[in-house]
Amino acid sequence: MPSLSPTRAIGLALILLVAFTGILGPVLIPGDPFDQSLMNALSGPEGMAPLGYDHLGRTIFHRLAQALRLSPVIALLAVVTAGAAGLALGTLAAARGGWIDRLLTTLADALLALPGLLLVLIMLAMVPGTALGFWAGLSLVLWVEFFRLTRAATRDTLASPAVQASRLLGFGPFYLFRVHIWPEIAPLMLTAAAFGTATAIMAIAALGFVHVGMRAPTPELGLMMVELLPYWREAPLALLSPVLATFALLLGLTLVAGSRKA
Template identity: 60%
Template sequence: MSLTLTDLPQQSRAWARLMGACLLVLVLAFALLAPLVFPADPLRQSLGQILAAPDAASPLGYDHLGRSLTARLASALRLSLAIAAAAVLSGAILGVAAGVLAAWRGGWLDRALSLIADAFLALPGLLLVLIVSAIVPVTAFAFWIGLTLVLWIEFFRLTRATVSRLLAAPAIEASLLLGFGPIHVFRRHLWPELAPMLLTLGAFGAATAVMMIAALGFVSVGVRPPRPELGLMMVEMLPYYREAPMALLVPVAATFLTLLGLNLVAGGRRA
């Protein structure tokens, strides 16, 4: 069966989405199963294994304090992915609710919510997360709040623009004239249109969250040692890149594969 030119981009998107999903499955499998297959305390130091080569207990080797890089990488991935997933979920709920409300009600409420979104958008994302981190003592909780405040804006803007356009559709006008409530209209007419775009935006948002967490760790203002985190692991191993280049490559490769998988999943979907 021959393919037309219009089929090729669609097949490319499908392959990109599949490759991204496979990468994410591999990253998640390592993060969740590594502690079961290679049980080790990511905080336990062993001076006899400083920068030691990989062995059966730690296939990725050991860091400058003799800690298992396998255990630390799995723990760091679980932390970053958990915070990113929580931030995307809360940001999506907040943004979609505010976007639907702004588009449905209009008037002063729409202007007020849009003004709030523009005010948050004026602040750089990393700065907003840093401000929240300075106020909230628990780092993971602070990251969740800060990233939620960063991510909800795009969900709000996308939802508001889409719902504003859809509310003028004849099907929705007919449903409202027949007396159907907002919940029915949202579930029957709005959500099917919003869902694909929100999934794409959610994947991009998760990639942004993982990148921000790693960036803050890389400049030593994120997760505090000895707790493992991807950016912090890069900083810790950077002075030893000549003696143990693989130890530095481990968190770099893990971050790259995670971001690549999320971006392929997002870019492989048609918005």
């Protein structure tokens, strides 16, 4: 079993720390992220609120824990959907060629020419303030990268002598994909998935920061930042909590994706 590089180990540790906070944090310290207590507004940390309270007296810890479940889940679902679509269509384009390849490549290039956030905003305009809108928009943006990677790698693999020999021996397309194509493109797909997840989380937070996307009082990383920004002098820890959590998650995903061994 190959050993983890130090960079990837740090990335995995950051991701696990964020996942622990989001999943097990509310189990260890029970609380309601929507419960308000104006008497505690902008108060500092205490036993049941280790990160203090926001401007409405809601516990930052429990709101952050729910936000760390919401954004990554949406991002992962979008990446899985986009990865499956890109893998299927990229393999089809490389294997069939001809007008199918030209049609799919033209479609991918057309979507690539549009700003990614614009496509997400269009989907959010159709389904405002919902996770469904984010999922559909991010999937529409991310599948292009998976398609381009799969198409390029599959074309090279299909031209290799090993694949030609397997074809002469009568092996079908599923065998060729499982034995020859997938082992070649799997590392690329996993790296693209990590980068895609980071991109999706950053997009969700960015749109929340400008009041587009999830609506209050839903705990979401970008929305938490914009809500707490006016109170950064009175409660700097409250604002730093979602900022540092977002930074740690994005840094962890980037380190994991960028440290792939050849």
